Amino acid sequence: MANDDQFKKVISHAKEYGYVFQSSEIYDGLSAVYDYAQNGAELKKNIRDYWWKAMVQMHDNIVGIDAAIFMHPTTWKASGHVDAFNDPLIDNKDSKKRYRADVLVEDYCAKIESKIDKEITKAEKRFGDAFNKEEFVTTNHRVVRYQEKINTILKRLGKSLENEDLKDVKALIEELEIADPMTGSRNWTDVKQFNLMFGTKLGASADSAMDLYLRPETAQGIFVNFLNVQKTGRMKIPFGIAQTGKAFRNEIVARQFIFRMREFEQMEMQFFIKPGTQKEWFDYWKETRLKWHKSLGLGEDNYRFHDHEKLAHYADAATDIEFKFPFGFKELEGIHSRTDFDLKQHEEFSGKKLQYFDHEENASYTPYVLETSIGLDRMFLAVFSNALEEEELENNTTRTVLRLPAVLAPIKAAVLPLVKKDGLPEVAQKIVQDLKWDFNVDYDEKDAVGRRYRRQDANGTPFCITVDHDTLEDGTVTIRHRDSMEQSRVKIENLRDIIKNEVDVKEWLMRMN
Numbered sequence: 001m002a003n004d005d006q007f008k009k010v011i012s013h014a015k016e017y018g019y020v021f022q023s024s025e026i027y028d029g030l031s032a033v034y035d036y037a038q039n040g041a042e043l044k045k046n047i048r049d050y051w052w053k054a055m056v057q058m059h060d061n062i063v064g065i066d067a068a069i070f071m072h073p074t075t076w077k078a079s080g081h082v083d084a085f086n087d088p089l090i091d092n093k094d095s096k097k098r099y100r101a102d103v104l105v106e107d108y109c110a111k112i113e114s115k116i117d118k119e120i121t122k123a124e125k126r127f128g129d130a131f132n133k134e135e136f137v138t139t140n141h142r143v144v145r146y147q148e149k150i151n152t153i154l155k156r157l158g159k160s161l162e163n164e165d166l167k168d169v170k171a172l173i174e175e176l177e178i179a180d181p182m183t184g185s186r187n188w189t190d191v192k193q194f195n196l197m198f199g200t201k202l203g204a205s206a207d208s209a210m211d212l213y214l215r216p217e218t219a220q221g222i223f224v225n226f227l228n229v230q231k232t233g234r235m236k237i238p239f240g241i242a243q244t245g246k247a248f249r250n251e252i253v254a255r256q257f258i259f260r261m262r263e264f265e266q267m268e269m270q271f272f273i274k275p276g277t278q279k280e281w282f283d284y285w286k287e288t289r290l291k292w293h294k295s296l297g298l299g300e301d302n303y304r305f306h307d308h309e310k311l312a313h314y315a316d317a318a319t320d321i322e323f324k325f326p327f328g329f330k331e332l333e334g335i336h337s338r339t340d341f342d343l344k345q346h347e348e349f350s351g352k353k354l355q356y357f358d359h360e361e362n363a364s365y366t367p368y369v370l371e372t373s374i375g376l377d378r379m380f381l382a383v384f385s386n387a388l389e390e391e392e393l394e395n396n397t398t399r400t401v402l403r404l405p406a407v408l409a410p411i412k413a414a415v416l417p418l419v420k421k422d423g424l425p426e427v428a429q430k431i432v433q434d435l436k437w438d439f440n441v442d443y444d445e446k447d448a449v450g451r452r453y454r455r456q457d458a459n460g461t462p463f464c465i466t467v468d469h470d471t472l473e474d475g476t477v478t479i480r481h482r483d484s485m486e487q488s489r490v491k492i493e494n495l496r497d498i499i500k501n502e503v504d505v506k507e508w509l510m511r512m513n
């Protein structure tokens with residue numbers, strides 16, 4: 001399936017199966033704002049829990065907090081967001097459409113990258129088993145030329161953005177002859193900066209109301225609580241503070257479904273370390289976070305690191321874990337070495353000391369910070385888009401199957417009475433009532449059993465349990481596995497352990513080791 005088609009299928013499947021709806025759809029929706037439906041809310045919660053367990057529960061030196069969305073407005077002055085949280089925008093004079101200048105250039109590079117992918121696919125077919133991808137991409141002239149072109153363009157873009165040289169960003173767009181993707185026009189305005197924070201007001205009367213921002217990242221809620229947590233938790237460096245929660249950005253290029261939203265959720269962790277050890281912790285967290293992703297089995301080749309040329313105002317090193325979405329490799333998670341920038345800024349703006357007393361060194365210092373920051377919605381999209389498949393079956397039919405990692409699936413098992421009579425529904429309901437204590441389970445008695453299997457496949461349910469007339473005789477049921485479609489006969493009392501074995505968070509997280 002072409003990537004565009006695959007992506008459209010992902011979006012419509014997410015709606016049809018109760019995962020994601022457009023926000024306020026009955027009023028024609030709100031651009032780049034989405035609601036999670038009955039299955040989506042479960043999947044999202046499971047991803048959040050999977051992250052929380054790995055980061056907070058499994059690390060003795062990481063604790064979790066839940067800071068407020070509203071923060072004192074000086075927070076955002078101190079953090080640099082008021083002055084520097086901008087996107088470079090460009091308007092097309094003919095179409096009157098607005099774009100992010102850097103995204104136009106990145107999309108141009110993504111097109112070159114898809115040419116590389118095509119060359120690889122062709123070569124794979126030509127050489128068969130003898131194909132060595134690594135050797136091919138480093139020696140094939142065409143591929144090497146494409147890659148060099150991408151590198152040169154991105155390097156120049158990074159430099160210009162870093163130096164705030166917006167004239168050069170426009171020059172680059174013109175030199176590459178990048179056109180408005182909607183109309184093909186190349187009649188561009190100059191590039192301008194645009195602040196992404198949403199403003200709001202706190203207070204009853206207009207004159208006493210205080211101007212606030214909706215937080216554009218959860219991280220600052222951690223920084224301002226650094227000393228509170230360190231003291232009350234008697235935390236010793238190195239230690240981390242994690243939290244998950246909503247963030248808001250007035251994104252201009254709001255497309256690609258839940259990839260880029262105006263209201264989204266982040267899962268962030270700030271790891272406070274001794275100055276000078278940041279390189280070692282940067283490497284540690286890169287490796288640890290990649291292992292977490294890989295534990296979910298979405299495909300080893302679907303990840304890559306992208307080191308930043310243009311560093312954010314607070315960072316001395318940064319990398320993205322990119323994932324292969326249906327529209328190509330894009331940022332899924334950021335790992336940033338933030339130095340002591342944030343704590344120092346908050347010290348300066350609040351007038352309060354935010355230092356750590358190191359008993360071993362017998363000295364106080366401002367800790368450095370290593371941050372891991374992942375978008376929960378983006379992770380949802382990675383998991384969901386990767387799972388959706390139109391599988392060709394041996395009898396020349398196809399089935400739609402959502403191969404969600406069992407640990408994340410919203411519903412772990414569906415219990416199906418073969419027919420709606422002879423006491424089978426009662427036995428099936430009893431199984432549901434028993435399993436409910438441990439798992440989210442569904443009961444389904446409508447339509448022929450084959451159709452019910454298909455419905456559960458498309459919904460991502462890892463197990464179907466069928467109760468038939470033999471069940472009444474010998475207390476066994478058929479258990480069917482979503483991915484292999486294999487069926488076996490098992491005792492009702494063994495169901496809990498069989499399901500647990502496949503969906504247990506522990507089993508999945510152990511794959512990180």
Ligand code: GAP
Nearest residue numbers: 217219259260261264332333334373374375378
């Ligand atoms: N505290 C650092 C920070 O916020 P970021 O790279 O701007 O860094 C971190 O964001 C992660 O948040 C990204 O890797 C992405 O997964 C997610 N994210 C950022 N903007 C988003 C948006 N508009 N919609 C959905 N997810 C977003």
